Amino acid sequence: MGSSSSALNFGAGPAKLPKEVLSEVQSELLCYQNCGMSIMEMSHRGKEYDKINNDAQKTIRELLKVPDNYRVLFMQGGGLGGFAAIAMNLINRTGSADYAVTGTWSAAAAKEAAKYGTVNLVFPKADKPGAIPNESAWTRNPDASYLYYCDNETVDGVEFHTVPQTHPDVPLVADMSSSIMTKKVDVSKFGCIFGGAQKNIGPAGVVFVIIREDLLGKPMKICPAIMDFTNINKANSVHNTPATFSVYVMEKVLQWIKKMGGVEGMEKQSEEKSKLLYDAINNSDGFYTSPIDKEVQSRINIPFRIGRPNGNEELEKKFLDEAEKQYMYQLKGHRSVGGIRASLYNAVSLADVKSLVELMQRFKKENDK
Structure with missing residues (x-):
């Protein structure tokens, strides 16, 4: 096996991290900024982690030009946890949601959402893998709580190169786990964008959620506190002990992206x-x-x-x-x-x-x- 400096990592996730970030993490691992202990040992309510948490949110806002009426949240549970959280927080408005199933992960999201409400597939399963039906053939429900799609299917290799259209009263929800920070996004077109950090912006352990404020406050009664976006927002993503080390590394990756243009x-x-x-x-x-x-x-x-x-x-x-x-x-x-x-x-x-x-x-x- 080659040394860490010569290995080329083309993994689908957890994915390659910038070497500069790993070097910086290594240098701070035993003692974070002269505090005498590792960031992994510090309280999630201490001033050091509070700054990291706020800086990560601020940098996401800056990089994606997130409008003021959106909140940036961090949670745990990975993409699969996100599938459940989206439904439990958003499907309650009408009890149903539209799903565009274009591959493995959107199919899993639709299956999860069906536990909490009625799922309408806006088009039947494609005749062959590796295709997305033209939007003119989609059957949308104007009373849907939201329209959900996966911006880039990690397994199947298909990507939306334009943002799907939706009814003005139907928020658009996108899983951007594998495409976040790889292209410009007009956040104002979406009700919610979410995804795991472990592909483009950090290590495994943290899920980012960018949600419009008016969509908060309507979770299902069965929604666990740990997945309740309203609850997470009120607690500034520290209701429970977050994945502090993952957020710490993510914040450094976000700064690296900023530095790289x-x-x-x-x-x-x-x-x-x-x-x-x-x-x-x-x-x-x-x-x-x-x-x-x-x-x-x-x-x-x-x-x-x-x-x-x-x-x-x-x-x-x-x-x-x-x-x-x-x-x-x-x-x-x-x-x-x-x-x-x-x-x-x-x-x-x-x-x-x-x-x-x-x-x-x-x-x-x-x-x-």
């Missing part, structure tokens, strides 16, 4: 990285293939197959073995879809992707018989 800088780099990899796939004379419709191909999670006509598992295993010899890790596709998947989150550099493309070109030359 903000969301605009991340978006530019994301376009460059994904174009480089898609060009390598598309210019391989069919040796590498993307199963995703071109207009909805993700910039962030890029699944592909190796070998004609629709992938050769033996060749794919050989490629993964070769990749590990070059210290490139976590390129195996999700167990439900197979193949290869490269996740190009914010901390994955253009140089990392160039190294992967060089391996792909060399591998094709040696194995395309």
Whole structure:
């Protein structure tokens, strides 16, 4: 195995973190800012953590230009916890919600929400994976409590490149776990944006929620206090002991994004990285293939197959073995879809992707018989 400095991590999450952030965390691990103890040992109600918590919220607001009538919350429970929290906080208005199911995670979210109200799928399951039906074919319910979609499907490799339309009285809810801070977002178009931090903005353990203030105060009676957005907001995300270390690291990653040109800088780099990899796939004379419709191909999670006509598992295993010899890790596709998947989150550099493309070109030359 290569050293930590030479390993290239293309994992889907928990994902690569900026080396500068990890170095800073390492330097403060035993003693945070001359306090004589680690941040992991400090009270979540102390002044040190209070500043970290507020700075993280402030930086999210700054980077995404969050309007004043929105609150930024931190909770635990991961994306799956978020699926339940969204429904328990928002479905109560009419008892039903619209869901656009475009892949694994939106399907899981819809299944979870069905425990708490009526779920209307705005389109039937797609005929083939890797596609999103045109919005003109969606059947929306004007009385829905909200319209939910997953902005980028981590497993399936599809991404919304435009924001779906919704009825003026139906708030739009988006899971942006894997796309947050990779592109500019007009927060004012949404009722709520949420996601796990462990892909683009931090380590596992913390979920961010950006919610419009008028949507607070209407949770279901069964909603646990720990998932009640109104409760979390009143307590400034410290109702219970939060994942203090995760929020601490996330705040540093947010500062790193700011230093690297903000969301605009991340978006530019994301376009460059994904174009480089898609060009390598598309210019391989069919040796590498993307199963995703071109207009909805993700910039962030890029699944592909190796070998004609629709992938050769033996060749794919050989490629993964070769990749590990070059210290490139976590390129195996999700167990439900197979193949290869490269996740190009914010901390994955253009140089990392160039190294992967060089391996792909060399591998094709040696194995395309």
